Amino acid sequence: MSEEQILLGIGLTVVLAVGSQILASRLRVPALIVLLPVGFTAGALTDVIHPDQLVPDFGPLVSLAVAVILYDAGLGLDLRHLRGETRRVVERLIVLGVFITWGACLGLVTALFDVSLTVAVMVGVILVVSGPTVVGPLLDHVGPTDRVRRILIWEGSLIDPLGGILGAVVFHIIVRSQEKQGFRFGTFTGSMAVGLAGGVVGVALLWLALRRLRLGETLGTLAQLATVVAVSAGCDMIFDDTGLIAAIVIGMALANLPGFDMPARRPFFETVVELVIGLLFISISATVTPKAVTPVLLPSLALVAALVLVVRPLVAVCAAAGSDVGSGERRFIGWMAPRGIVAASTASTFAATLVDQGLHGADKILPITFLVIVGTVLVYALTARPVAARLGVVRSARTRPLLVGGAPWAIDVARSLRTAGLDVLMWAGLPRERDRITAAGIDLATGELLATATDPGAGLEGVTAVLLLTENDDFNALASVIVQDRVEGPVYRIGPPPGGGGVVAPYTGGGVLFGPGLARDSLAARHERGGRFVVRPAAEPVPPGHETLFVVRADGRLEPVTGAQGVERAVGDTLVLLGPAPHGPAEHSAGAPPD
Numbered sequence: 001m002s003e004e005q006i007l008l009g010i011g012l013t014v015v016l017a018v019g020s021q022i023l024a025s026r027l028r029v030p031a032l033i034v035l036l037p038v039g040f041t042a043g044a045l046t047d048v049i050h051p052d053q054l055v056p057d058f059g060p061l062v063s064l065a066v067a068v069i070l071y072d073a074g075l076g077l078d079l080r081h082l083r084g085e086t087r088r089v090v091e092r093l094i095v096l097g098v099f100i101t102w103g104a105c106l107g108l109v110t111a112l113f114d115v116s117l118t119v120a121v122m123v124g125v126i127l128v129v130s131g132p133t134v135v136g137p138l139l140d141h142v143g144p145t146d147r148v149r150r151i152l153i154w155e156g157s158l159i160d161p162l163g164g165i166l167g168a169v170v171f172h173i174i175v176r177s178q179e180k181q182g183f184r185f186g187t188f189t190g191s192m193a194v195g196l197a198g199g200v201v202g203v204a205l206l207w208l209a210l211r212r213l214r215l216g217e218t219l220g221t222l223a224q225l226a227t228v229v230a231v232s233a234g235c236d237m238i239f240d241d242t243g244l245i246a247a248i249v250i251g252m253a254l255a256n257l258p259g260f261d262m263p264a265r266r267p268f269f270e271t272v273v274e275l276v277i278g279l280l281f282i283s284i285s286a287t288v289t290p291k292a293v294t295p296v297l298l299p300s301l302a303l304v305a306a307l308v309l310v311v312r313p314l315v316a317v318c319a320a321a322g323s324d325v326g327s328g329e330r331r332f333i334g335w336m337a338p339r340g341i342v343a344a345s346t347a348s349t350f351a352a353t354l355v356d357q358g359l360h361g362a363d364k365i366l367p368i369t370f371l372v373i374v375g376t377v378l379v380y381a382l383t384a385r386p387v388a389a390r391l392g393v394v395r396s397a398r399t400r401p402l403l404v405g406g407a408p409w410a411i412d413v414a415r416s417l418r419t420a421g422l423d424v425l426m427w428a429g430l431p432r433e434r435d436r437i438t439a440a441g442i443d444l445a446t447g448e449l450l451a452t453a454t455d456p457g458a459g460l461e462g463v464t465a466v467l468l469l470t471e472n473d474d475f476n477a478l479a480s481v482i483v484q485d486r487v488e489g490p491v492y493r494i495g496p497p498p499g500g501g502g503v504v505a506p507y508t509g510g511g512v513l514f515g516p517g518l519a520r521d522s523l524a525a526r527h528e529r530g531g532r533f534v535v536r537p538a539a540e541p542v543p544p545g546h547e548t549l550f551v552v553r554a555d556g557r558l559e560p561v562t563g564a565q566g567v568e569r570a571v572g573d574t575l576v577l578l579g580p581a582p583h584g585p586a587e588h589s590a591g592a593p594p595d
Helices: 003-027 031-045 058-075 084-112 117-126 132-142 146-177 185-212 217-238 242-256 267-287 290-320 327-333 341-356 362-391 408-419 431-439 449-453 473-486 520-528
Strands: 401-404 425-427 465-468 491-494 511-513 533-537 547-552 558-560 574-578
Touching: 003 031, 003 267, 031 267, 031 362, 058 146, 058 217, 058 242, 058 267, 058 341, 084 117, 084 146, 084 290, 117 146, 117 341, 117 362, 132 146, 132 362, 146 185, 146 242, 146 327, 146 341, 185 217, 185 242, 217 242, 217 267, 267 341, 267 362, 290 327, 290 362, 327 362, 341 362, 401 408, 408 425, 408 431, 408 520, 408 533, 408 547, 408 574, 465 473, 473 491, 520 574
Parallel strands: 401 425, 401 465, 465 491, 491 511
Antiparallel strands: 533 574, 547 558, 547 574
16 A cells, blocks of 8 residues: 555544544444444445555554553452442353353354354354443433443443453463464463463552552553553563453452552543544454455344344343342343444454464454444344333433532422422531431432542442532532533532632533522522522412522423523422522511421
8 A cells, every 4th residue: 555545544544433433422322333334334445444454464453452441441340339239130140141142152153154163162252241332322322220220331341351351261272272282271371371460560560650659640641551552562472462361450450459549530541442442443344344244144143133032131030030130120131232342352353363273264253243243232222222111121200419518508408309309319528417418318428429420430320410519619610520421410510609719610611500699608698597498389479589499390300590591490390499588578488498
């Protein structure tokens, strides 16, 4: 290829990767649904986007890119967050799911395709993984109940790195067994030792960089990226693909190492991972030609049907047996197992080596995996929402707000919203405020708010709106920015006093509650003088001197009045009003705090 063609190919690959992800976000569908057909079509229509022509040897780049993705997945593998009955179900989904799916795929691939038993084993281990990069967007689209979401997210987060380890182990067994002298256990254990040793070295380097040198967000992110790439490359130089094991070990160790201070937010690293995912899928799908897909198309469709209709439901039944997981929850868990980035990347990485080894049918590994990914993602994306609705596992539209703050007036707001029919949760940092919340009978959120909200692998589960009502305006402003990406709904903050100081609050955007006339200081003062929150149907007129703060719709959706816009009320809605202080013109309308 000429220099101009190489530049065109690289530029087109980046544009297609980023453009596909933007389009997917607008359509509210997993990026894979757009990335895979776009890459496949681009590869069929043009020669400039083929990675094997842009890069002399594409395999090492794929291996390093997968290492970065698996390291990031490993960072979300904090086992301390998995407790109780959910943990038992997730553990069964992983342990039983791996063996049932692997065994079923082994039998199905052997029966449906003209491949050797060794290739069938490799395809089976590739297809056991799922992954949060696919499951998460699908669940965001469906909106299932909290427990179902938690189980599926944790299964995907755990199965990706564990499946990657299993795939690397099986791959090494196959490769070593193809040597002329046969498989040597010492060579295999040596390769595993290299991966584990690389993981230890990577953890030590990052401990030095992040703990001892205390690098900031930017340099800390660069240190993570450099360490993962360098350690993975070094391991691969000794034994092929042991860098994947090292990357997973580094991520898992850092996530579970006591007292390790990982940066809470890693926006640059997350951006790199998203870009890598897009580039990999465009590049990998471009290598799958229509000529390679056509012979395996019908058998692959039969494989997808068996995985979706038989294998996954069987895994769900076995995993949920003896638990309190309901019938609808169990059936929906059995209807959600899309394949994603790790399956595609490992197939691309391992297939080329196995083809070079001369294994019969190894050239079918990538097209089979490609079609299974496309088939499972499309089936679940198109059917998951109606299936969830039919099974009764769709989360109610009713808002579940989290109120942050423990001032007396904030607690009265929570009591009023509860009276209006909402399931209210509160969080406060000071012990006396937490005691006050508990005494008021409001559900108290446990743990550290910002630690949970800034954990890249966590979310504020079950919370669909956040109201920041603390007495620290800068905290409210900063938290509104940080929490916004971790909650499935809007985030609002109480406004700072007009003309007040503060380092951040006067300059931060976001939804500001109630407008300038009811900033934090004036609302607290009015409440202290005796102004009380009143709950009444929207059909009744608003008493004189009362101001509307919230409208709770008939279906339970919470809509607050903000500085940017008011809220129109309708029949069936419920209003939360703030009455005047006792000396005001409508003293008779202010009552005791609703309970």
